[in-house]
Amino acid sequence: MSIRNLDKIFRPQRVAVVGASDSPKSVGYTVLRNLVSSGFPGVIYPVNPKHEAVQGIQAYPDVGSLPRVPDLAVVCTPAPVVPGIVRQCGEAGRMVANPDLDVVEYAVFVADPWQDKGLGSLLTARCLEIARDWGIEKVRAETTLDNTRMIRIFGRYGFRMKDDVEEGVVLAEKELR
Secondary structure, rough: HHHHHHHHHOOEEEEEOOOOOOOOOHHHHHHHHHHHHHOOOOEEEEEEOOOOOOEEEOEEEOOOOOOOOEEEEEOOHHHHHHHHHHHHHOOOOOOOOOOOOEEEEEEOOOHHHHOOOOOOOOOOOOHHHHHHHOOOOEEEEEEEEEOOHHHHHHHHHOEEEEEEEOOEEEEEEEEEE
């Protein structure tokens, strides 16, 4: 994966904020507020199953209810529900897939408070299980060269890895057949 393939992350046109909130102490509140107050030029989809609107913006109960495919989903939920959200994204056709549909790329970002708790390993295992359930043949992932914890997790789960020093990333790939 090269930098040009990261446009959906760095220059998204539509962003879903899963776990968007009206509670000022929550991550979902801060992410949504920052997107709105920064003048984000695209469409913002708050996702919250308990509210019709969040911070004055129409909300959607789940990823499958969004009117358009988001370029980026920012997940601001408790860690235990992340695998279910990954499943929702796949079932709703929101995973990024290449044209031959046998490869799905995914990224799960886990905030620092969860480091060293085994969550990255658990989420990777669950995402691989979901991919197998869908009949996906190959999973590709990417992390920064300095993220040694994630690199070790990829190794434990049998990903083949290649450093891309020019891009500053490790490319990881796992066959699921």
